[in-house]
Each structure stands twice: as structure tokens, then as C-alpha cells.
Amino acid sequence: MNTQPKHVAIIMDGNGRWAQKLGKKRVVGHSRGAKTVREIVEEAVRHQIEYLTLFAFSKENWNRPKDEVNILMKLLVSSLKKEFRRLTENNIKLCAVGDLNTLPELVKEELLFVIEKTKNNSGMVLTLALNYGGKEEIVAAVKAISIKVKNSIISPEKVDESTINEHLYTRNLPPVDLLIRTSGEERISNFLLWHIAYAELYFTKTLWPDFTKEDLQKALLNYGKRERRFGKTSEQLTF
Ligand code: IPE
Ligand code: IPE
Numbered sequence: 001m002n003t004q005p006k007h008v009a010i011i012m013d014g015n016g017r018w019a020q021k022l023g024k025k026r027v028v029g030h031s032r033g034a035k036t037v038r039e040i041v042e043e044a045v046r047h048q049i050e051y052l053t054l055f056a057f058s059k060e061n062w063n064r065p066k067d068e069v070n071i072l073m074k075l076l077v078s079s080l081k082k083e084f085r086r087l088t089e090n091n092i093k094l095c096a097v098g099d100l101n102t103l104p105e106l107v108k109e110e111l112l113f114v115i116e117k118t119k120n121n122s123g124m125v126l127t128l129a130l131n132y133g134g135k136e137e138i139v140a141a142v143k144a145i146s147i148k149v150k151n152s153i154i155s156p157e158k159v160d161e162s163t164i165n166e167h168l169y170t171r172n173l174p175p176v177d178l179l180i181r182t183s184g185e186e187r188i189s190n191f192l193l194w195h196i197a198y199a200e201l202y203f204t205k206t207l208w209p210d211f212t213k214e215d216l217q218k219a220l221l222n223y224g225k226r227e228r229r230f231g232k233t234s235e236q237l238t239f
């Protein structure tokens with residue numbers, strides 16, 4: 001039996017299909033999805049999850065129709081404004097990972113404002129993956145390490161897992177224990193490639209706007225029943 005996962009990551013998928021099923025525009029699904037974020041964040045706090053990381057916008061999502069991208073960005077700004085007080089009430093520290101520099105100015109401003117205002121909160125660390133791509137993150141780390149090697153700051157022989165870890169956007173996060181993806185898709189979509197190396201994967205057909213507190217509880221219960229062997233045998237874990 002496992003204890004509670006320390007780090008839960010979620011690929012919040014299915015907003016568009018949720019709206020389309022109701023004959024509505026995809027963006028209606030994104031607004032409803034934002035409400036789910038609020039409920040799930042608060043439920044994660046109740047379960048004393050230490051780290052919750054949410055995939056909010058991928059590098060690849062720029063390839064969506066311009067209108068949808070614009071609305072997603074606007075929704076992000078308004079959610080940050082709206083949720084700021086609640087984050088503080090729940091003692092949540094907000095962080096972000098991804099290529100933040102190329103986000104629209106307004107998003108960057110609001111994001112950095114909330115990150116700054118919540119930086120001393122000591123409760124759950126809520127990380128938004130924004131303009132994030134796992135391969136790109138690794139490329140950026142390799143580049144940064146190469147420059148240090150070239151300038152003799154790091155010797156090539158000393159490069160190990162922790163060197164790579166320290167140069168990732170996600171350097172302050174522990175490994176993911178439980179990765180949840182909603183909507184029935186069973187893929188990673190370039191999310192947290194390094195940090196999910198030994199994560200337990202949980203896929204549910206539920207679309208993100210329909211994902212409830214009870215669904216999160218179910219995922220946590222399921223995680224609790226798994227045996228994480230990390231290469232060992234079952235017997236080694238028992239004795
Ligand atoms: C997830 O829902 C939200 C984002 C990727 C921003 P989708 O918009 O991918 O919804 P589906 O997968 O098309 O239903
Ligand atoms: C992954 O969902 C990105 C987010 C949840 C933000 P997508 O809907 O973009 O992924 P694919 O295209 O189905 O792989």
C-alpha cells in the first residue's frame with residue numbers, strides 16, 4: 001500500500017469535447033474547465049497534497065485556431081485575478097513552468113504578480129505548466145549545461161542526473177508520483193517527461209469539466225493500492 005502521493009500532476013483534457021457534446025462552442029468548455037480547476041485545487045489541499053501541477057497550455061496548443069488561443073489566454077488572466085484571494089486563503093504558493101517569456105504580456109504580468117504575492121505561502125505548491133513542452137525543457141537544460149561546460153563551470157565528467165534536474169524549469173519540483181489524464185486519451189502529450197520517469201499513470205474517460213472531487217478521491221484511492229517497486233521485487237518491499 002502506498003501513502004498519499006506527494007506530487008500529483010494532471011493533464012486536464014476534454015474541455016472542447018465537453019462543450020461540443022452540448023452543442024456549444026469549445027470555449028464554453030474552457031470556462032467550465034476553469035471552474036473544475038478551482039474545485040480540484042481545493043480538494044487537493046484538503047487531501048494535503050504537497051505539490052499539484054496542472055497542464056494548462058502546451059507549446060503545441062499555439063497551433064489551435066487563433067480565436068481559441070486568445071480566449072484561453074484571456075481566461076487565464078481572469079482566473080488568476082479571480083482566484084488570487086482564494087489561493088491566499090488556502091495558503092497556496094503559485095508557481096509556473098514553461099517558456100514564460102514568450103507568453104502574452106498581460107498573462108505574464110498577472111502571473112508574475114500572483115507568484116510574487118503567494119511566494120511566502122507555506123501550503124500546497126500549485127504549479128501551472130504554461131507554454132510548456134517537455135522536449136523543449138530538456139533542450140533548454142542541455143543548452144544551459146553546454147554553455148557551463150564550455151566555460152569550464154561544470155566539468156563534463158560531473159554531469160549527472162542532478163545536473164540535468166537543476167537546469168530544468170521544473171527543478172524545484174519533486175518527481176511526479178501520480179499523473180492523471182482526463183478525457184480518455186492515453187498519452188503524455190509532451191508533459192513533464194523527466195519528472196514522470198517513475199510516475200503511476202491514471203487515465204479516466206471523464207472529461208475535465210465533469211471531473212469532480214469524488215473523481216480525484218477515486219484516483220488517489222487507486223494510487224494507494226498500487227505497488228511501487230522501483231525495480232525491486234515485491235518480497236523486498238515486504239521485508
Ligand atoms: C484541454 O481541453 C484544454 C487545453 C488543451 C487548453 P481540450 O481543449 O484539449 O479539449 P478536447 O481534447 O479538444 O476535448
Ligand atoms: C494536452 O492536451 C495539453 C493540455 C492539457 C494543456 P491536448 O488536447 O493539447 O493534447 P493532444 O493534442 O490531444 O495530444
Ligand code: MG
Binds near residue numbers: 013014015
Ligand atoms: Mg485535448
